[in-house]
Amino acid sequence: MSEIDKRNRLSEEPFTYQTTKKGTVAIYYKGKQIKIIKDSEAERLIARIKQVEDNLIEVQLLLAKITGNFKRGNEKKIGKSKRK
Template structure:
């Protein structure tokens, strides 16, 4: 078991990405857009993804690292999802 992904969350592949014609990378988590990467940072990300594209876990790890630590429990609850 990897020390980075102890709960095997990246194995479920929660992150997805799309590359636009302008070279922008749109990253989503469980279907919700969470980050847009542009310019030089997007070029570096695309290059890194192409290096490890045959390993899904490595791609997921790259996407998780670029989004940083976005889930900290303070996300706003949707109007229809309040308890």
């Protein structure tokens, strides 16, 4: 078992990406756009994805790493009131 994905979440393929004609990369998590990569960073990401495109887990890991640690469990719930 990989130490990086202990809960085997990346095998569910939660991340997808889309490249544009301008060379930007939009990254989606479970269908919701979470980040847009531009310029040289987008070029590096596309090149790296092409290197590992045969391994879906590696692609998922690249997308997860570039988005950063955006899911920490402390996101605000919409529609819930705060208690004091």
